Amino acid sequence: MLQATLALVFLLIVLIFWVIRRTFSFWNGKGIPYLSLTDYVKLVYDNFTKPLHEVTVKNYRRHGRLYGSYEGFVPALVVGDPLLLRDIYVKDFKSFSDRIVSNATGNPLWDKMMLNAPEEEWTTGVVGVSQG
Template identity: 25%
Template structure:
């Protein structure tokens, strides 16, 4: 094709608009906060923005340094998406309390096809999130938590005994991070799953091995990195949490639910509370079949798995 008397291949002409768009997408648009007079975290890399920092081990230190340098409000980019960061107590209070109805959804990209993970409370959006949260809320009432204190005290007694034993054995040198990590998992497993795993005494427990696989750092970091940059890849089956390990915890909870129903067991833990809510809802559905069920077995199993993942 002739253009201004110069022969230009047709392929060049067809490709040029795409290349122009690609260059603009990769390199431009990072002045979003500057136009509003808000400091921007540096460095902002082409295409990835500031999300590169998830590869850093000292992630928290990076955030503290930014707050000290930029102030209580600044902007970052996750890929091309602008993200406000604030440490202002009044703004945080407004978002989490006063104006919470306008900020219920989290920016979480999880594959919709992944069973159980898609029902994690922090993954749900809109009305579904509100419905499930209302169903889970009784778990956190003062009365229910007080009732679970007995389970926590049992784990605490094991912690005290083990601490005394290790202190005497190792000349007072104890790995506190590892010790309290195991204690936390024992408490979560007892209060949420209704099971005893003895993470304090048995670091090679199947629970521990499985949870470590779930949070295998390089794999999880890589998955989050690319999903935040390119959300559409979740349609290709990319998963953040390994399906085998999630299914392990899900099957465990289902077995516990089946056992409790069969033997009419009551332990006063998180699982008991949610089973009660599911039974109340089932009774209400008989009176009004048009109601949409919220506290299904999948939802309950998902929240129990979340409790354990959160405790790791």
């Protein structure tokens, strides 16, 4: 019984290590700067202990205006260059249309924001906004 329990605990530790290593090595070899696991843990800590704008500026200075990060266990591309953002949201939108998997929050204002809109709603919304 003890051996089975130890084997199960060992297997669980190996599985957790594998998931963390697999997730936080996503940006390796992609050709852009990225946050390592330790950088990401520091970022999460800083988000709770420092003003958000200071954390953002610190990361932009360290990694540049385009770098890889994570939202939990999901890789995320952080873009701080307005011209590049325009290209992504307008010209190359088809390549980035499934950018965020967002759950409905119940807040009507948040749920209707263009940032959280699926591709069809976003395209309709951006046409209306850019015309007026």
